[in-house]
Amino acid sequence: MRIRKWHLRALMPALTASALLLTSGCSSGPGSSASSAAAPAGGAEASASPAADAGSPLAVAAAPAATPTALATGGSGGRAHRSTLKVSSYDSRTRRAVITHTSKGTSAPPSTPGATAGTPSGTPGSSAGPGRIAAGDVLASAPAPGAPEGLLAKVTKVIGDRGDGTEVQTAPATLDTLLGDDTAKGTVPVDPSTFTVEKLLPDVRVSWARTGGIHSGPEGTKVPLGSLRVDVRADAPTPAGLPVAADATVAGYVQVAPEVDFSYGGGGSGAAQQGGPASAYLGVSGDWTSQWSLKGRAAASVKPTRLPFAKLHADPVLQVGPIPVVVNLDLTCYLEVSGDGTATVSIEQSLKGGFKAGGSFGPAKGWTPVNESTMSGTPVRASLSAAGNVKAALGAQATVGLYGMVGVTADLAPYLRGEASATVTAATGSGTRPTAAAVASWGVYGGFDLRGALQLQLSVFGTPVFQRTIPLGALHREWKLAEGGAQG
Numbered sequence: 001m002r003i004r005k006w007h008l009r010a011l012m013p014a015l016t017a018s019a020l021l022l023t024s025g026c027s028s029g030p031g032s033s034a035s036s037a038a039a040p041a042g043g044a045e046a047s048a049s050p051a052a053d054a055g056s057p058l059a060v061a062a063a064p065a066a067t068p069t070a071l072a073t074g075g076s077g078g079r080a081h082r083s084t085l086k087v088s089s090y091d092s093r094t095r096r097a098v099i100t101h102t103s104k105g106t107s108a109p110p111s112t113p114g115a116t117a118g119t120p121s122g123t124p125g126s127s128a129g130p131g132r133i134a135a136g137d138v139l140a141s142a143p144a145p146g147a148p149e150g151l152l153a154k155v156t157k158v159i160g161d162r163g164d165g166t167e168v169q170t171a172p173a174t175l176d177t178l179l180g181d182d183t184a185k186g187t188v189p190v191d192p193s194t195f196t197v198e199k200l201l202p203d204v205r206v207s208w209a210r211t212g213g214i215h216s217g218p219e220g221t222k223v224p225l226g227s228l229r230v231d232v233r234a235d236a237p238t239p240a241g242l243p244v245a246a247d248a249t250v251a252g253y254v255q256v257a258p259e260v261d262f263s264y265g266g267g268g269s270g271a272a273q274q275g276g277p278a279s280a281y282l283g284v285s286g287d288w289t290s291q292w293s294l295k296g297r298a299a300a301s302v303k304p305t306r307l308p309f310a311k312l313h314a315d316p317v318l319q320v321g322p323i324p325v326v327v328n329l330d331l332t333c334y335l336e337v338s339g340d341g342t343a344t345v346s347i348e349q350s351l352k353g354g355f356k357a358g359g360s361f362g363p364a365k366g367w368t369p370v371n372e373s374t375m376s377g378t379p380v381r382a383s384l385s386a387a388g389n390v391k392a393a394l395g396a397q398a399t400v401g402l403y404g405m406v407g408v409t410a411d412l413a414p415y416l417r418g419e420a421s422a423t424v425t426a427a428t429g430s431g432t433r434p435t436a437a438a439v440a441s442w443g444v445y446g447g448f449d450l451r452g453a454l455q456l457q458l459s460v461f462g463t464p465v466f467q468r469t470i471p472l473g474a475l476h477r478e479w480k481l482a483e484g485g486a487q488g
Contacts, residue, residue, distance in 0.1 A: 058179075058321030060186025060262055067142035070323040072178050073134065080140070080178040082322045085133060088165050090146035097146075097153065099133045100165035133158060133166055138177045142317045142324045149315055149404035150326025152178075152460070175264065175402075176276050176462025178323050185263040187285070190316045190329060192228040198311040203233045206310075227287070229255040230310050236298055236337045236392070237307035248299070248345075250335050252292025252394050259286045260327045260400065261358055262318055264461065276462035282407050283358015283370060284329065284400045290414055293348035294392040298339030304391070308334040328401045336393040336413065343388030349416045349446055349481070350378040357398070357410030357472060359454040361463050369472040373450045375414055380481045382444040384420045391417035393449075405457035410472065414448040416481075447478030 071083035088100045133139075135158055141151040153170035154177070160167060197206050207221045207229040208214070216223070223229050236248035265279035299305075312331040317324050353375035361367050395413030399406055420442040452472040 058182050058184040058323075059319070060184050060188060061319050062188050062191065063142065063317035063319040063324050067317050067319070067324045068322075069142075070140040070178060072138045073136070079180060079182075080138075080321070080323050083139070085139070087139070087141040087144040087147060087151055090144060090151055092146065095153070095170045096159070096167060097151070097170055098162070098165040098167050133168055138173045140175075140178055140323050140325070142326060143315055147404075149328050150317070150324070150402075152326075152403045174276075174460055174462035175323075175325070176266065179264050179266055179277070179320070181266040182321065183265050184320045185265075185281075186318070186320075187259050187261050188316065188318050189226070190258045190260060190314055192314065194316060195228065195312045195314045197230070198313075199309075200311065201232060201234050201307075201309040204310050205231045207231070223255065227255050227257050227289075228312075229253050230312075230333050232309045232333070232335070232394075234307065234309065234335060236294065236296070237305040237335060248294060248296030248337070248390075250292060250294050250337065250392060250394070252290065252348075254333050254394060254396055255287075255289040256331065256396060257287040258284055258329060258331070258398065260316060260318065260329065261285055261356070262320070262325065262327075264320070276464065277361070278363060280361040280458075280461040280463060281358060281370075282400065282402065282458065282461075283356060284398050284408065284410060285356035285358075286354065287352075288355055288375075288412065288414075289350070289352050290394050291348070291350040292392065292394040292416075293346070294337070294390065294416070295346045297344045298337050298341065298390040298392075300341030301338045304336045304338040304393070306334050306336045308332050326403050328399075328404060328406075330399040332397045334395055334397070336395060336415075337391070339390035340388045342386055343390050343418070343420060344385040345383065345390050345418050347380065347382040347390075347392070347416055347418055347444060349380045351375050351414045351446070351448070352378075353448075355410070355412050355450060357412075357450065357452055358400075358408050359458055359470075361458075361461065366464065367454055367458060367470060369452075369454055369470060371410065371450050371452065371472045371475050373412065373448060373475055373477075375446075375448045375477070377446045377479070377481065380416070380444055380446065382418055382482060384418050384442050384444075387420050389417065389419035391415055397452075401455070401457060402460050405460050406455045407458040407460070408452065408454055408472075410450065410452035412448065412450050414446075416444070416446055418442070418444045441484070443483040444481045445478050446481050447476070450475040 068082045069086050070080040071085060072080040084102050085099050086102050087097050089098045133155060135155055137155045139153060143150050152173050154173040155168045156171050157169040159169060192208055205218050207216050207223045209223040209225050209227060218231050231253040233251040236250050261281060261283040263281040264277055266277050310333045314329050316327050318327060353373060355373040357371045359367050360370050393413040393415035397411045399409045401407040451474045454470040
């Protein structure tokens with residue numbers, strides 16, 4: 001099977017629709033750790049952001065195309081500022097980076113005494129000079145060569161100057177070292193023009209619509225402004241080694257408008273006691289629409305058989321005050337079918353709703369899961385022949401993290417199932433009465449499952465590390481769409 005990759009370059013500046021607002025609050029501290037007037041003694045010609053005034057929450061928005069690097073030095077009191085430095089290359093194996101100065105051509109000014117080549121890790125601000133990088137500096141960068149998912153790092157040593165910049169040794173850092181006592185909260189749509197799409201099945205087509213551009217996969221497809229749609233048609237997956245062959249087909253689409261929910265609350269007694277923020281939140285939310293049909297006889301399967309058909313990836317950058325926060329978002333669209341191999345069905349349905357999944361932090365409870373979903377279905381058309389049962393889902397697994405570290409995994413699976421208790425041919429449709437032949441009972445049901453987990457790497461906020469993944473908890477809802485019991 002040949003895998004093709006499509007790179008989308010025009011899509012939704014406003015992926016909003018009915019995405020849910022962030023519910024976890026930020027506890028605001030008594031004020032910033034330093035006023036905006038406290039200019040850094042060292043670092044890269046830093047300038048304070050207007051949003052960084054003491055006591056004012058930092059604005060959260062989509063970052064501009066030319067996202068500046070943020071830098072925090074000892075002289076700035078831990079407050080991050082926009083910088084004229086940039087990461088020109090990074091080696092993830094050695095954790096070495098080459099730093100250049102954007103306003104001085106392609107190379108950074110020479111490092112100053114106290115941060116010379118080979119100098120051991122120093123204290124923050126051990127070198128002080130505009131446009132220079134020093135041991136102890138903490139930087140946050142948008143995606144860069146060698147760091148496609150962004151870079152959040154502390155400089156532990158200035159190795160020396162080279163033709164293309166200044167080489168430094170780095171170590172992992174956490175967001176609290178940049179955000180300090182500031183607070184920030186916001187929900188930002190993901191621009192799907194930045195998504196790459198990897199097709200895992202031959203008959204997969206992608207559509208999207210945004211201001212200034214429309215791409216239609218299937219002919220005549222209409223996609224709401226600011227949405228991404230993936231259509232698929234495939235044979236129902238067959239469990240390996242079973243004698244019942246798959247003679248059922250699944251066709252339909254998933255349309256999703258993801259948004260990233262982010263909040264950070266610095267300061268307060270909680271932060272002072274545990275050395276991190278007083279609150280934090282990371283999650284994914286958005287609008288969901290799916291429509292699919294299952295026709296034929298599903299293969300026998302004790303467990304649902306999953307067939308991924310498309311993988312999507314994006315690295316949207318949030319501008320949190322002066323700090324570029326790189327979010328890594330992955331979506332895997334899949335088919336999932338189970339049945340006893342006896343019932344022949346023809347069912348279809350459309351579902352719409354919203355979803356939200358994430359992790360919320362507070363000093364008292366630590367990290368706790370958040371998962372919400374609302375779904376509603378349109379009238380269903382269904383027919384069942386022979387006794388048996390079948391269930392089909394057209395879902396998506398979403399993973400969201402920061403700077404290449406996975407934080408939350410959520411699996412949203414709207415489904416449709418039918419069951420019959422005896423040999424029966426039953427049918428229902430919008431505006432028609434259910435009919436059946438023979439004595440039997442049958443039913444068609446809609447529903448959805450939302451499940452997932454919080455991951456260890458959410459400690460990137462600077463919160464205490466937990467030693468295991470925390471399940472989101474299964475959110476399950478089902479409703480009856482049609483039923484019948486008739487004498488033939």
